């Protein structure tokens with residue numbers, strides 16, 4: 001086991017040999033616990049319309065510079081069929097948060113239609129923000145079995161600093177939504193952003209212990225990547241107290257976080273986040289070498305990708321999936337071993 005003190009020391013450590021050792025130890029645990037494979041989730045970014053205003057996010061409601069789109073049902077189904085044909089095994093439907101019934105019912109009907117592809121062959125993960133327990137239940141019954149909802153940071157004070165104080169962005173509500181997902185029976189995934197303004201290695205150590213304590217079977221953690229047209233960028237440009245780590249430091253911290261989590265909870269699914277690739281062209285391969293076992297190739301139609309800018313990801317638009325030496329579990333759902341045990 002690894003103590004909070006050791007976690008903080010490793011997060012602060014700049015010795016390349018110790019860091020390589022940490023990644024090797026995590027990759028070894030991954031290999032021994034869940035085997036050599038990496039599993040894929042085809043990522044479908046269904047819409048960038050969002051009712052929320054998270055201060056860090058480029059598709060927040062208040063960003064009038066963001067051009068909005070929503071994929072048609074046919075476009076989503078074409079993506080899902082593509083994922084099936086490419087033997088990705090699973091899809092993730094991600095988008096801005098919308099709670100109106102036109103949207104939530106549309107998702108229910110889409111889930112039924114995706115389930116018919118290959119007779120239920122595709123695993124389906126949703127990532128559509130906070131919804132009522134009823135909506136989560138409808139979607140579960142329609143065939144979604146995994147749901148991603150990051151806590152973003154486990155520290156309630158830091159959470160308040162990166163979200164507006166308007167009654168719609170609450171740490172407590174986020175926890176409640178995560179508990180609903182678990183009790184309905186989803187494999188609930190969560191995670192945090194790494195390298196946020198005001199965040200230090202004590203916060204990050206607490207994040208890791210929180211994610212372990214909450215017993216999530218899957219985790220996606222990635223670096224904070226600033227977006228020019230967001231309030232958080234304006235704040236960090238004007239307030240020296242709100243500085244955040246450099247690109248190289250955020251990359252290093254993110255990879256260490258993946259390794260530390262793998263050591264803390266060996267049998268969970270850990271995603272190599274797409275945001276890593278915005279920092280380094282080989283970001284996702286580095287994450288796999290550091291202990292991650294899930295990759296989410298973007299299969300959104302290319303005409304729309306440029307509008308789904310959660311963060312500045314110009315580098316990502318030409319994305320080409322190169323996972324180096326990794327062995328891929330084609331055609332498999334790649335569910336979390338941790339969940340199956342629970």
Ligand code: SAH
Pocket residue numbers: 050056057058094095096097127128129130148149150152192193222223224225226227275310311312
């Ligand atoms: N609306 C849904 C899903 C889309 S956002 C939701 O919020 O859950 C998915 C994730 O993108 C968020 O959880 C957040 O962690 C991440 N994200 C948003 N803006 C980001 C930024 N500037 N840098 C890094 N990650 C960001």
Ligand code: SF4
Pocket residue numbers: 050051052053054057058059060061095096097129310
């Ligand atoms: Fe909306 Fe998600 Fe962005 Fe928040 S992080 S503004 S909920 S898309």
